[in-house]
Amino acid sequence: MPLARLESELEKKLADLRAKGTLKGKETVITAMLPPRHGKGPRFHLVGHGRKQFLKMNSNSYLGLSTDPKVMTAEHTATDRYGVGPGAVRFISGTYEPHIELETRLARFHGRKSAMIFSAAYATIVGVLPQLIDKRTMVISDELNHNSIINAIRLSRPAGKAIYRHCDMEALATKLEQSIGFCDRIIVVTDGIFSMRGDFAPLAELVRICKRYNPKFQQGVITVVDDSHGVGAFGRTGRGTEEYTKAKADILIATLGKSLGVNGGYVAASSTVIKFLRETAPLYIYSNPITPAEAAAAIKGLDILESKTGLSLLEHLRKMTRRFEQGIIRLGYETLKSENPIVPLLTRDTRKTAQMVRFLFKNGILATGLNFPVVPKGDEEIRFQVSAGHTEKDIDYVLRILKKFK
Numbered sequence: 252m253p254l255a256r257l258e259s260e261l262e263k264k265l266a267d268l269r270a271k272g273t274l275k276g277k278e279t280v281i282t283a284m285l286p287p288r289h290g291k292g293p294r295f296h297l298v299g300h301g302r303k304q305f306l307k308m309n310s311n312s313y314l315g316l317s318t319d320p321k322v323m324t325a326e327h328t329a330t331d332r333y334g335v336g337p338g339a340v341r342f343i344s345g346t347y348e349p350h351i352e353l354e355t356r357l358a359r360f361h362g363r364k365s366a367m368i369f370s371a372a373y374a375t376i377v378g379v380l381p382q383l384i385d386k387r388t389m390v391i392s393d394e395l396n397h398n399s400i401i402n403a404i405r406l407s408r409p410a411g412k413a414i415y416r417h418c419d420m421e422a423l424a425t426k427l428e429q430s431i432g433f434c435d436r437i438i439v440v441t442d443g444i445f446s447m448r449g450d451f452a453p454l455a456e457l458v459r460i461c462k463r464y465n466p467k468f469q470q471g472v473i474t475v476v477d478d479s480h481g482v483g484a485f486g487r488t489g490r491g492t493e494e495y496t497k498a499k500a501d502i503l504i505a506t507l508g509k510s511l512g513v514n515g516g517y518v519a520a521s522s523t524v525i526k527f528l529r530e531t532a533p534l535y536i537y538s539n540p541i542t543p544a545e546a547a548a549a550i551k552g553l554d555i556l557e558s559k560t561g562l563s564l565l566e567h568l569r570k571m572t573r574r575f576e577q578g579i580i581r582l583g584y585e586t587l588k589s590e591n592p593i594v595p596l597l598t599r600d601t602r603k604t605a606q607m608v609r610f611l612f613k614n615g616i617l618a619t620g621l622n623f624p625v626v627p628k629g630d631e632e633i634r635f636q637v638s639a640g641h642t643e644k645d646i647d648y649v650l651r652i653l654k655k656f657k
């Protein structure tokens with residue numbers, strides 16, 4: 252039986268992952284969401300933990316929109332109107348009004364001519380990059396870019412690829428210089444906010460360097476930014492790393508599944524780029540879109556983000572982030588300061604990371620421990636993610652527990 256032999260190989264590989272300490276293992280399963288009350292944000296019940304309430308400090312729903320009643324109602328209403336699934340890919344019969352409206356709104360929000368949605372940001376990156384990278388293209392990528400970018404590059408057939416040191420713009424310029432004469436087109440790709448550490452790409456400088464090198468290549472130097480963690484969480488009005496650094500990439504990719512609280516991904520660019528991608532990106536053409544109800548919920552999320560409520564949610568998010576960051580510094584922990592809601596607490600030690608995650612869990616706090624190889628050796632950390640759904644009481648509770656751990 253071939254499957255039995257394959258399974259024994261797979262068991263060996265799983266054992267290797269266990270030995271390396273990188274096995275993800277059992278997932279925590281959420282059974283209920285308890286809405287905010289008594290000055291506290293939402294709490295969650297987990298399988299195997301009865302009535303114990305957990306506070307999420309590891310959610311990407313930075314504005315708290317995944318549990319926002321208005322967003323939830325928008326999804327219910329659209330489900331009643333359109334049903335639960337698209338029933339087909341976009342070009343067959345899977346395009347609904349909310350998909351089109353959402354694409355128009357996203358393009359406008361980011362000051363682009365056009366946008367298109369995919370089933371996830373991961374699918375967007377893997378859908379978009381290989382279409383723009385041909386055998387006359389050199390792709391240049393930050394060494395800490397998200398896994399989706401790494402895999403999208405693996406699926407491409409470029410003239411060559413180069414990795415530059417994390418956020419090192421001199422290194423990027425060197426790679427560009429070395430590419431002159433070897434290709435016609437350059438794609439420079441970076442995360443906006445880097446999800447592990449919460450730092451961000453120096454986009455203004457990156458764009459300046461790329462513009463300088465643009466005339467040296469027949470088809471130019473194209474900048475692509477994945478700002479999945481930045482959009483809706485960073486910059487005064489939530490337009491992400493572009494807003495914060497006052498710079499604009501040629502092509503912007505982001506998710507609907509973090510700050511906007513729903514699910515899905517998108518790319519915003521010029522009309523021609525989007526028209527080309529609709530005709531060529533396999534993950535768009537041959538895979539179902541998000542449901543019409545998810546699109547309607549994301550539109551409601553955007554309505555909120557673009558309203559006065561959005562501005563005050565962002566202000567509250569920055570306030571809670573500052574409170575938490577200053578709190579952990581006062582307790583003597585090490586962090587990397589930034590204005591975005593990813594707050595790493597650097598333990599620089601694998602065992603301490605695991606102990607701390609267990610201690611937090613015991614005290615009803617969900618946080619993510621990151622060890623090598625997810626982060627470089629010596630950069631082991633607990634990644635905390637603050638949300639506008641958190642209250643001062645929530646933040647102070649986490650700080651009290653962190654004080655006890657010391």
Ligand SMILES: Cc1ncc(COP(=O)(O)O)c(C=O)c1O
Pocket residue numbers: 371372373374397399442446477478479480506507508515516
């Ligand atoms: C930078 C970055 N890009 C893409 C993704 C994937 O987003 P999605 O869940 O929409 O596929 C993530 C998710 O963590 C991310 O951090």
